Amino acid sequence: MSTNAGITQPRGLTRGLLSVNAWLVYLFFYAPIVLLIIFSFSDNRNVGVWGGFTLDWYREFGDSQPTKAALWNSIQIAVASTLISVVLGTMGALALERFKFRGKQVFDALLYLPIIIPDVTMAVMMLLFFSQIAGWLGLSKGFATITLSHIAFSISFVSVVVRARLAGSDDRLEEAALDLYATRWQAFRFVTLPLIMPGILGGALLAFTLSLDDVVITQFVAGPGWTTLPVFVFGLIRKGVTPLINSVSVVMLLASTALVAVSLIAQRARGGDVV
Amino acid sequence: MTLTEIPETAPELPVQVATPELEATNERNDRRRGFLMALPAFSFLTVFFALPLVLVVVYSFATRNRFGGTDLSGWNTDSYQELGSDLVRQVLTRSLVLAVITTVICLLLAYPFAYYMATRKIGIRNLMLVFVMIPFWTNFLVRNYAWYVILGTDGPLSQVTETVGIGPTRLLFTQAAVVLGLVYGFLPFMILPLYASIERIDGRLLEASRDLYATGAQSFRHVLLPLSLPGVVAGSILVFIPSLGAYVTPEILGGAKTTLLGSYIVTQFLTARNFPFGAALSTVLMVIMLSATIVYFRKGGRTL
Structure with a gap:
């Protein structure tokens, strides 16, 4: 890519049209988000009508016990599933990028499937599996089943991101460390790990976001009385929309934007790539 | 050791x-x-x-x-025979049509966008990329809900069209709203692979074609498009598959008459409690997804 001459900018009308299209795409991306934020401060029971400024809906969020419980569940599940899938996914990525072993191709394929499978199908799989197996394993439907399901799709995303990073890094550095009498562990800890750290962080962010995003799979494997914030909000929307949903949505929005911002800053500080 | x-x-x-x-x-x-x-x-x-x-x-x-x-005893193919019923055919056709429309709209918006992005200076390019990534990272449910607010009966869009004099828009709970929500949700999946493949193209090839008296359209048709085809295929699959299995978007923005494959499958499990039939539908969805992916890898695609 470095030897690439790059594509020169078109001129005249084409260029104008392209730039208009770009601005329209951005307008399309951001207008709904901005409007949602505005209406979360609107003093009107009708969610899309402006009725003067108020903070009532944020206060209601603060007072709503079930909303806060759902939020807490979401955070716990996201943290647990991210931690486990980062460890498993990174090990899997290292195995695939750095070693040859029997069953490698099967493993590679198995790692790809959760990414491309539609989440409705995955939800059905987990529902049937846990209804067959949960009692037998002594798992109750709730925290454990949701976390296990989230790990099942997050491992793949983590390993894809870490693999991309590993593929771009020089494995001779590790060999050099080994030649200089570093143990396998030392070579990993002091050479490979720092090199792939941006990939691991990126994968962790992706796993965390996906866990916080998921509605369908969680809805299928959560037992009665167990809910996460997106599932809770989804239920509220279907029952009948209230302005509380606006404020909860904006909080979720800000949380994910803050996460991305923090990771971008962290990566820039480490000199890593964007995304 | x-x-x-x-x-x-x-x-x-x-x-x-x-x-x-x-x-x-x-x-x-x-x-x-x-x-x-x-x-x-x-x-x-x-x-x-x-x-x-x-x-x-x-x-x-x-x-x-x-x-x-x-x-689990008494194996039979009843559930698969049920797939031939009128209702199922309707749902399947509607889902396929909406997924194709979504994919085409995404492609039409994303291609010029990705091309434009690839022609900009590296700093602007990265900035543009970040602003594509932010909505991509935002909660999917929230993004769909935002359209619910906008398209609502007395919502902002309706107010604008009424002021302009076209009269109120009644888009919520229609198929158009579902397509809108899907395009909104999956557009980044189209932009990113397209950008990745266009950015890699050697600009000198395009210049060479122009030097050899190709018109802009010819140079696009015979040089740019074939070279960016892996990105087109990857993006299309990444948009088409989740659109086909979409559940959240049609539930929020679609009405009762817009049941899509995803919602239909969910109903089989959570409401109708017809597990074998729901499993057969899921299997069909899975087969479509796998075939699409195999086509992609056959076309020389490397990563999704």
Whole structure:
């Protein structure tokens, strides 16, 4: 890519049209988000009508016990599933990028499937599996089943991101460390790990976001009385929309934007790539 | 490994001569090490992914009993025969049509966008990329809900059209709203692979075609498009598959008359409690998805 001459900018009308299209795409991306934020401060029971400024809906969020419980569940599940899938996914990525072993191709394929499978199908799989197996394993439907399901799709995303990073890094550095009498562990800890750290962080962010995003799979494997914030909000929307949903949505929005911002800053500080 | 302790008398370590035997041992050790590193993820995915996948296929051949449960004995293909019914055909056709429309709209918006992005200076390019990524990272449910607010009966869009004089818009709970929501949700999936493949194209090839008197359209048709085809295919699959299985978007923005495959499958499990039929539908969705992916890899695609 470095030897690439790059594509020169078109001129005249084409260029104008392209730039208009770009601005329209951005307008399309951001207008709904901005409007949602505005209406979360609107003093009107009708969610899309402006009725003067108020903070009532944020206060209601603060007072709503079930909303806060759902939020807490979401955070716990996201943290647990991210931690486990980062460890498993990174090990899997290292195995695939750095070693040859029997069953490698099967493993590679198995790692790809959760990414491309539609989440409705995955939800059905987990529902049937846990209804067959949960009692037998002594798992109750709730925290454990949701976390296990989230790990099942997050491992793949983590390993894809870490693999991309590993593929771009020089494995001779590790060999050099080994030649200089570093143990396998030392070579990993002091050479490979720092090199792939941006990939691991990126994968962790992706796993965390996906866990916080998921509605369908969680809805299928959560037992009665167990809910996460997106599932809770989804239920509220279907029952009948209230302005509380606006404020909860904006909080979720800000949380994910803050996460991305923090990771971008962290990566820039480490000199890593964007995304 | 024998290198665990680093002795101060390192020079006195026995010099390992690279004999064939030693290399064979090293390779064996490497294979074992790789296998052991893959093992945790491999076992996890076997139990919590591959096994459930097989279970869905097994269930699709099972029988639904009178109590709403499922008997795993007495294999039959009843559920697959049910797929031929008018209702199912309607749902399948509607889902396919909406997924295709969504994919085409995304392609039409994303291609010029990605091309434009690839022609900008590196700094602006990265900035543009970040602003595509932010909505991509934002909660999917929230993004769909935002459209619910906008399209609502007295919502902002309706107010604008009324002021302009076109009269109120009644888009919410229509198929158009579902397509809008899907395009909004999946557009980044189209932009990113397209940008990745256009950015890689050697600009001199385009210049060469123009030097050889190709018109802009010809140069696009015969140079740019073929070279960016992997991105087009990857983006289309990444948009088409989730659109086909979409559940959240049609539930929020679609009405009762816009049941799509995803919602239909969910109904079979959570409401109708017809597990075998729901499993058969899921299997069909899975087969479509796998075929699409195989086509992609056959076309020379490398990564999704």
